[in-house]
Amino acid sequence: MALSGVEIFKYLPKTNCKKCGHPTCLAFAMKLAAKQASLDACPDASADAKKVLGEAAAPPIRGIVIGAGDKAVKVGDEICLFRHEKKFFNPCALAVSIKASEAGDAAAKKIDAVKTSEIDRVGQKLRVDAICVTDDAGDAAKFASVVKQVVDGAPGVPVILNSKNPAAIEAGIAHCADKRPLIYAATAENAEAMAKIAKEKKASLAISANGLEALEALSDKVKAMGVDDLVLDPGARKAKDMVEQYTIIRRAAIKKNFKPLGFPIISFADRGDSLAEATAAAIGVMKYASIIVLNSIEKWKMLALLSLRQNIYTDPQVPMQVKQxxxxxxxxxxxxxxxxxxxxxxxxxxxxxxxxxxxxxxxxxxxxxxxxxxxxxxxxxxxxxxxxxxxxxxxxxxxxxxxxxxxxxxxxxxxxxxxxxxxxxxxxxxxxxxxxxxxxxxxxxx
Amino acid sequence: MALVIPKESYSGKIYEVQIGSGGKSVTIGGANALPFLSFEGVFPHKPAVALEIMDIAPTDWPETVQKAVSGASANPVSWAKFCQEQGADLVALRLLGTHPDQQNKSADEAARVAADVAAAIDVPLVILGSGQAEKDSQVLQAAAAATRGKNCAIGKAVEENYKTVAAAAMANDHKLIAMSQLDVNLAKQLNILLSQMGFAKEKIIMDPMSSALGYGLEYTYSVMERIRQAALLQNDPMMQTPIVCDIGLNVWKVKETIAPDAEMPEWGGLADRALAWEVISASGMLTAGADMLIMRHPGAAAKTKELIADLM
Known part of the structure; x- marks a missing residue:
C-alpha cells in the first residue's frame, strides 16, 4: 500500500542535510510519496528505511524479464484491472510448447515456425515471444537435448523450462544458464530444489499449485528461500476458472497490495482443437495472463491472437495511428x-x-x-x-x-x-x- | 497473512429480457456481477448466439462464409431453418434487400419475408433493418406488425429513427434493439430518450456498436466494460439493459476474412483465419459483457458456444 509523506518521513534520518537536493527531510518525503524522487538520493537512509520504503514503493505486480538480449520480454508490472482506467502496459508473452517427445524434426519445424512468425501490424512488429520446452518423456537427458536444440536453433528467443523434475531442469538450464529462462514450476513437493536452482542460475521461477490458498502458501515459502522473480499458476485450465482466479489474483495484488500474489500469471491454453485453444488463449490475453503457452502456432492463430493482444494493450488515451x-x-x-x-x-x-x-x-x-x-x-x-x-x-x-x-x-x-x-x-x-x-x-x- | 478473496459489492443487476415464446424462447441478462465472475454473483442465463440470415442472397459476403451457408441461403426460409438445425439460439433476419442501394425492396415485401421466416422456425427471431435509418422506420414498422405475437427483437433503433421503431416494437409487443455510436454516454442517452417516450427500459437490448478484431475491437470492449460497471457498481438503471453485439456484419468485411492465401502468405490459410476472426472477435465481446451475439458462420457460432460452455 502506498505510504503518505508523513509515514515516509518517520523512516528518514531527519537531519535536513540537503544532500538529496531537497531543503528538508519532510520535503523529500513528500516528493517520495508523489513518486517524484527516489530513496537512492538519500545517502544516510537506514537499511530498515530502504526495506520498508522499498516494499511500499514496489509495483503491485512485480515486473519480470524473461530471456536476455533484444528478444527478452518483460511481463507484469501492471497497475489496473480495466484498460480504460489507465492502460495495460506489458503485453502478455505468447509461447509455444515444444515437447521432449518432439525432439528432432517436429521440434525443428516448430522452431522454424517461431523464427518466421514475425508480422507487421499497424507499425508494430509482433511475433511468437518464447518457447516452452516441455518434459513429457520423464527423461532429463532427452529434455536437456531439446533445450539445446531450441537454444541453438532459435538463438535469443526466451526459454521456459517446463518440468516438475529438478534433475531435468538442472540438465536443461545448463544450455541457457546465462539467458534468464523461466523455470516452470516449483510445486509443494519440489519447491526447495527448484528454488535452489532458480537462485543459483538467476532464473525466474513459476510456482504451480491447485487453487489460490495453496499458491499463496507456496509463494511465501519460495520467497523465504530468496527467490524474488516469481510467476504464478493457480492451476486454472477451464476458461471459467481462468477468468475467476486470474481476476482474484489481479484484484488482490492491485487493490489490496497483497504481496504473495503480486506476480505475473502463466496460463496454459492447452486444448485438443487449435481454434478452441485460440479462444482459451484469447481469454488469457484479456483477463490478466502475462505468459500464455500454446501447443501450436499456426499463422492464422497467431495473427488473431497477436491482433487481439495489440488491441487490448493499446493505450486508450493515445489513439492508434496509421502512417501518413x-x-x-x-x-x-x-x-x-x-x-x-x-x-x-x-x-x-x-x-x-x-x-x-x-x-x-x-x-x-x-x-x-x-x-x-x-x-x-x-x-x-x-x-x-x-x-x-x-x-x-x-x-x-x-x-x-x-x-x-x-x-x-x-x-x-x-x-x-x-x-x-x-x-x-x-x-x-x-x-x-x-x-x-x-x-x-x-x-x-x- | 491469508488471502481474503477481494469481492466487489454490486448494487445493480442486468434486466432479464425474453425473446420468443414456448420451449425455444431465449432469455438473456439477469447477471448481477461482472462477466463470468460466479464467485461473487449469479448468471441465470448464458449468452445467446444468433445466426444471421438475409432477405436476399449473400452474394456480397466473403466466399468463406458464403460457402458455409450455400445450399440454404438462396431463400430466407430455408436459410432460417438451416440456422436452427445448426444449433443457433436465435435467427437474426437482416432485411438488407430493402436498402435503397441494394434492391430497394418495399416494406410490405420485407414484412412478408419476416412473417414467413417467423412461421418457419421455433427459435426466436431478431429482425434487423438494412441500416438506412429512414427506410428502416417503414420497414421495421411493417415487419413488426407482420410478426405480432412472436415476441421478436427488432431494430436497430438509432438516434434518427428511434421514435418510429420503438413505437412499432411497442405496438406489436416486441423487444427493441437500440444502437448508439460507440460511446458510453450516447448509449445511456438513447435509453433515456426511449424511456421518456414511454418505452419500457426492461424491453431494450442495447447495441454499443461492435467492431472487428484488429479494427477497433478495443473501443467496443472498453465501452462495454464501462457500461457494465455503471450498471452493476453504480446501479445506473439506464445502463442495465442487456447488450447485443452484431459481430458478423463487422467481421466479414475486413481483409483478414477476405484475402486469399496467396495474397497474404504470412497470415496463414484463409478458411481457418476467417473463422478464427469471427470467433476471437466474439470472445472479446463475451469477455466484455455481451449477452447476445449475432454471427454469420455456423462453424464460428458453434465454436463460440463451446467457449461459452467453457466460461460458465
Missing part, C-alpha cells in the same frame, strides 16, 4: 477517386472498409493529425485547408491521380472554399458525412 501516406485500394488507376481522412486508425479502418465494400478502386490520402478523428482534428486546427493543401502538394499524389479532384469528409465541408484557393487547379468535392454512405457516393461517381 496515400493508400491504394483495389486496382486504383489515375482516374480513380481520391479521398482524404485523418490518421486516427479507426477513421482510416472504417473509411477503408467502406471503400473496399464499394468495390470502387480508390485512393485514400491519410494525413498525420496525431491520431485525431476528422472533427476533432479540424476543431484542434490540425485539419485545416492550408495543412491539407501542404500535405497534398508534398505527397506528390498529383503524379498518380490525374483527375485532380479531392474528396473531403462531409463534416469539414466548410473547408472546401479555402482548399480550392490553396490548391490551385484542384477540384474539391464534399463527400458524405459518414463512412457508411461512401459506397453509395463512390458508386455514383464511378
Amino acid at each position: 501516406d496515400i493508400y491504394k485500394i483495389g486496382d486504383a488507376k489515375e482516374s480513380s477517386p481520391l479521398m482524404i481522412t485523418t490518421n486516427f486508425s479507426l477513421s482510416y479502418f472504417i473509411v477503408r472498409g467502406e471503400v473496399e465494400n464499394s468495390k470502387v478502386p480508390s485512393w485514400i490520402a491519410v494525413m498525420d493529425n496525431e491520431g485525431l478523428s476528422v472533427l476533432t482534428a479540424w476543431a484542434a486546427g490540425k485539419f485545416t485547408a492550408s495543412k491539407i493543401a501542404q500535405f497534398i502538394t508534398e505527397s506528390g499524389v498529383e503524379k498518380n491521380v490525374t483527375t485532380k479532384e479531392l474528396i473531403i469528409p462531409g463534416y469539414v465541408a466548410v473547408l472546401s472554399g479555402a482548399l480550392e484557393e490553396k490548391l490551385p487547379g484542384w477540384k474539391i468535392t464534399v463527400g458524405p458525412r459518414e463512412a457508411n454512405q461512401l459506397p453509395t457516393f463512390l458508386k455514383g461517381k464511378a
Whole structure:
C-alpha cells in the first residue's frame, strides 16, 4: 500500500542535510510519496528505511524479464484491472510448447515456425515471444537435448523450462544458464530444489499449485528461500476458472497490495482443437495472463491472437495511428477517386472498409493529425485547408491521380472554399458525412 | 497473512429480457456481477448466439462464409431453418434487400419475408433493418406488425429513427434493439430518450456498436466494460439493459476474412483465419459483457458456444 509523506518521513534520518537536493527531510518525503524522487538520493537512509520504503514503493505486480538480449520480454508490472482506467502496459508473452517427445524434426519445424512468425501490424512488429520446452518423456537427458536444440536453433528467443523434475531442469538450464529462462514450476513437493536452482542460475521461477490458498502458501515459502522473480499458476485450465482466479489474483495484488500474489500469471491454453485453444488463449490475453503457452502456432492463430493482444494493450488515451501516406485500394488507376481522412486508425479502418465494400478502386490520402478523428482534428486546427493543401502538394499524389479532384469528409465541408484557393487547379468535392454512405457516393461517381 | 478473496459489492443487476415464446424462447441478462465472475454473483442465463440470415442472397459476403451457408441461403426460409438445425439460439433476419442501394425492396415485401421466416422456425427471431435509418422506420414498422405475437427483437433503433421503431416494437409487443455510436454516454442517452417516450427500459437490448478484431475491437470492449460497471457498481438503471453485439456484419468485411492465401502468405490459410476472426472477435465481446451475439458462420457460432460452455 502506498505510504503518505508523513509515514515516509518517520523512516528518514531527519537531519535536513540537503544532500538529496531537497531543503528538508519532510520535503523529500513528500516528493517520495508523489513518486517524484527516489530513496537512492538519500545517502544516510537506514537499511530498515530502504526495506520498508522499498516494499511500499514496489509495483503491485512485480515486473519480470524473461530471456536476455533484444528478444527478452518483460511481463507484469501492471497497475489496473480495466484498460480504460489507465492502460495495460506489458503485453502478455505468447509461447509455444515444444515437447521432449518432439525432439528432432517436429521440434525443428516448430522452431522454424517461431523464427518466421514475425508480422507487421499497424507499425508494430509482433511475433511468437518464447518457447516452452516441455518434459513429457520423464527423461532429463532427452529434455536437456531439446533445450539445446531450441537454444541453438532459435538463438535469443526466451526459454521456459517446463518440468516438475529438478534433475531435468538442472540438465536443461545448463544450455541457457546465462539467458534468464523461466523455470516452470516449483510445486509443494519440489519447491526447495527448484528454488535452489532458480537462485543459483538467476532464473525466474513459476510456482504451480491447485487453487489460490495453496499458491499463496507456496509463494511465501519460495520467497523465504530468496527467490524474488516469481510467476504464478493457480492451476486454472477451464476458461471459467481462468477468468475467476486470474481476476482474484489481479484484484488482490492491485487493490489490496497483497504481496504473495503480486506476480505475473502463466496460463496454459492447452486444448485438443487449435481454434478452441485460440479462444482459451484469447481469454488469457484479456483477463490478466502475462505468459500464455500454446501447443501450436499456426499463422492464422497467431495473427488473431497477436491482433487481439495489440488491441487490448493499446493505450486508450493515445489513439492508434496509421502512417501518413496515400493508400491504394483495389486496382486504383489515375482516374480513380481520391479521398482524404485523418490518421486516427479507426477513421482510416472504417473509411477503408467502406471503400473496399464499394468495390470502387480508390485512393485514400491519410494525413498525420496525431491520431485525431476528422472533427476533432479540424476543431484542434490540425485539419485545416492550408495543412491539407501542404500535405497534398508534398505527397506528390498529383503524379498518380490525374483527375485532380479531392474528396473531403462531409463534416469539414466548410473547408472546401479555402482548399480550392490553396490548391490551385484542384477540384474539391464534399463527400458524405459518414463512412457508411461512401459506397453509395463512390458508386455514383464511378 | 491469508488471502481474503477481494469481492466487489454490486448494487445493480442486468434486466432479464425474453425473446420468443414456448420451449425455444431465449432469455438473456439477469447477471448481477461482472462477466463470468460466479464467485461473487449469479448468471441465470448464458449468452445467446444468433445466426444471421438475409432477405436476399449473400452474394456480397466473403466466399468463406458464403460457402458455409450455400445450399440454404438462396431463400430466407430455408436459410432460417438451416440456422436452427445448426444449433443457433436465435435467427437474426437482416432485411438488407430493402436498402435503397441494394434492391430497394418495399416494406410490405420485407414484412412478408419476416412473417414467413417467423412461421418457419421455433427459435426466436431478431429482425434487423438494412441500416438506412429512414427506410428502416417503414420497414421495421411493417415487419413488426407482420410478426405480432412472436415476441421478436427488432431494430436497430438509432438516434434518427428511434421514435418510429420503438413505437412499432411497442405496438406489436416486441423487444427493441437500440444502437448508439460507440460511446458510453450516447448509449445511456438513447435509453433515456426511449424511456421518456414511454418505452419500457426492461424491453431494450442495447447495441454499443461492435467492431472487428484488429479494427477497433478495443473501443467496443472498453465501452462495454464501462457500461457494465455503471450498471452493476453504480446501479445506473439506464445502463442495465442487456447488450447485443452484431459481430458478423463487422467481421466479414475486413481483409483478414477476405484475402486469399496467396495474397497474404504470412497470415496463414484463409478458411481457418476467417473463422478464427469471427470467433476471437466474439470472445472479446463475451469477455466484455455481451449477452447476445449475432454471427454469420455456423462453424464460428458453434465454436463460440463451446467457449461459452467453457466460461460458465
